[in-house]
Amino acid sequence: MKKILTESQKKRYSRQILSPSIGEVGQEKLSKVRVLQIGAGGLGSPFALYIVAAGIKELTIIDNDTLSISNLQRQILYNEAQVGEGKAHAAKERLSNLNSEVEIKAYNDYLDENSIKKYIKDKDFIVDCSDNFETKFLVNKVAIEYNIKAVIAGIKDFFGQIITINPKKTACYECVFNQPDTFDSSEGPLPVIGVTPGILGTLEALEVIKTTLGLPNLENKLLIVNLLDLLFNTIDIVKSENCMCSK
Ligand SMILES: [Zn+2]
Numbered sequence: 690m691k692k693i694l695t696e697s698q699k700k701r702y703s704r705q706i707l708s709p710s711i712g713e714v715g716q717e718k719l720s721k722v723r724v725l726q727i728g729a730g731g732l733g734s735p736f737a738l739y740i741v742a743a744g745i746k747e748l749t750i751i752d753n754d755t756l757s758i759s760n761l762q763r764q765i766l767y768n769e770a771q772v773g774e775g776k777a778h779a780a781k782e783r784l785s786n787l788n789s790e791v792e793i794k795a796y797n798d799y800l801d802e803n804s805i806k807k808y809i810k811d812k813d814f815i816v817d818c819s820d821n822f823e824t825k826f827l828v829n830k831v832a833i834e835y836n837i838k839a840v841i842a843g844i845k846d847f848f849g850q851i852i853t854i855n856p857k858k859t860a861c862y863e864c865v866f867n868q869p870d871t872f873d874s875s876e877g878p879l880p881v882i883g884v885t886p887g888i889l890g891t892l893e894a895l896e897v898i899k900t901t902l903g904l905p906n907l908e909n910k911l912l913i914v915n916l917l918d919l920l921f922n923t924i925d926i927v928k929s930e931n932c933m934c935s936k
Pocket residue numbers: 860861862863864865928929932933934935
């Protein structure tokens with residue numbers, strides 16, 4: 690039997706249901722989406738807020754960090770009273786208060802090739818909101834291996850980039866960026882103005898929404914954002930025959 694939105698859902702999401710690109714049918718699609726979010730920091734804050742507000746079914750967040758005062762400049766999920774708390778726990782508290790109709794799961798866990806596999810079952814998307822390349826390549830690899838759509842973004846200072854991956858069909862992160870043999874973890878904190886992850890994390894939520902609805906998205910495209918000069922450039926990218934995603 691066809692699932693129909695409840696009256697409270699129709700009311701809550703009325704403004705986006707009014708969009709000819711969404712409607713009740715689109716909202717029903719969104720209400721079935723399960724997302725795995727990697728990282729709950731600068732990118733993860735706006736991503737989680739917007740994707741939970743939009744009314745997906747379930748959001749699972751993995752983060753092993755503790756909130757510090759220097760995070761608050763950009764990590765808008767949190768407040769001063771939560772400094773010292775685990776971000777996973779603090780994020781769940783905030784997001785459950787925002788939308789109790791969305792199932793929020795949050796785990797304080799370190800992410801690697803083995804641990805990520807615990808969380809991927811039944812997910813429609815993996816969204817990378819991490820702050821390091823090693824995790825981005827891992828998210829890409831797992832997405833390809835388990836055929837889960839992925840959105841990956843990166844930021845530094847006033848600059849950012851974002852890509853959406855539909856495994857087996859579109860170019861992946863490694864088609865665009867060469868994976869180094871080793872990752873340099875000695876690099877200190879990168880400069881960042883809070884608005885940059887604010888915009889890129891918001892775009893990640895937009896990508897999940899538009900990909901779910903079959904609207905134009907960043908598959909086979911890389912969006913490069915320069916907020917200093919306010920330039921948004923989309924470049925076409927091609928799936929590489931030599932990449933692991935073609936094997
Ligand atoms: Zn590839």
